[in-house]
Amino acid sequence: MSNSRRNFLQKLALSAIALPLLPSYATSDLDQWSTIDPQKPVLRVALMGLGGYAQHVAEAMQSCKRAKITALISGTPSKLEEWGKKYNVPEQNHYNYANFDDIKNNPEVDAIYVITPNSLHHDQVIRVARAGKHAICEKPMAINAEEGREMVDACEAAGVKLLIGYRMRFEPNTLEVVRMRNDGEFGNIKFFQGLSGFRIGDPNQWRLNKELAGGGSLMDIGIYAINGARYMIGEDPIWVTAQETKTDPIKFKEGVDETIQFQLGFPNGAVASCLSTYNMGSLDRFFLNGEKGFAEMRPSTGYGPIKGRTNKGELNHPHVPHQTIQMDEMASIILDGKTPILSVDGKVGLQDMKIIDAIYRACASGQRQELDLT
Structure with missing residues (x-):
């Protein structure tokens, strides 16, 4: 992808991210989730793309036992400021789309959750992998299988996990x-x-x-x-x-x-x-x-x-917000090597x-x- 096309897509995306469109409706795995050991390590997550669905993820993560928000990535400074205050993320852990590669030097981030428009996932996940961080990518993972294969290969080459947000x-x-x-x-x-x-x-x-x-x-x-x-x-x-x-x-x-x-x-x-x-x-x-x-x-x-x-x-x-269970389970997958009932890799x-x-x-x-x- 050329730099001019990438810049066009990034700029268009930042001004266009809208509220989520899924209808709102208010055993085994729930029982497992309810007994998650909070004494185990916590997955430190950077949220990339502070749009409508990211709001659902961020709110749900407040109830997580093993995952927390430690960094934010956005092209909108006002969102970084607002979200930083709301979720107690210090300014030194605020990044934009131009400089987020620097997150490789931040020991307070284990994984980056990419929640941006579909066509941006490919380049962003590959950058996450090159930064040595685990990647969580919202669905669909890419806009075609060729891009998806390149993302899988990049994460494997970097020795990091790639998980898809199949809540x-x-x-x-x-x-x-x-x-x-x-x-x-x-x-x-x-x-x-x-x-x-x-x-x-x-x-x-x-x-x-x-x-x-x-x-x-x-x-x-x-x-x-x-x-x-x-x-x-x-x-x-x-x-x-x-x-x-x-x-x-x-x-x-x-x-x-x-x-x-x-x-x-x-x-x-x-x-x-x-x-x-x-x-x-x-x-x-x-x-x-x-x-x-x-x-x-x-x-x-x-x-x-x-x-x-x-x-x-x-x-x-009983109902628990899907993203709460998802993020705690993904923490177990990344930090403990857990094999989930249904794969999300x-x-x-x-x-x-x-x-x-x-x-x-x-x-x-x-x-x-x-x-x-x-």
């Missing part, structure tokens, strides 16, 4: 469904449906700018159905077909998808039927069907509480990018696309 992979009701499936309680899985979408607002926001978002609804909200199909079925897909529908080409310009329907095929014969949209509300539903039973989650990926039921009854794990993110690339190819060609996620 649902730590959510207790979700993990209860995964446990039931693993224990054979649903029998052979036959079908999954994932509905992900909402009506997007401001037409000038960065999520509707292809240069910053890398696409449209699929990148932002459809990725939940992609990732959800994988962890709910418990396999990785081997083919995909897809169809795009666009009713408002003014709001959803070339390269910014409004609505995509896609279908995934899995090795065991299961199929998934999914919808990703920026132009429909009242969605956010997962449905898993097996020979012996079913699981339904609605809402399935919103900020919470997640609600669901199975053929055996209601799912009733860069390779999982890269596999999702390969699926997204294939969905876009399927839309353009009208042809089924074979997948190799190895």
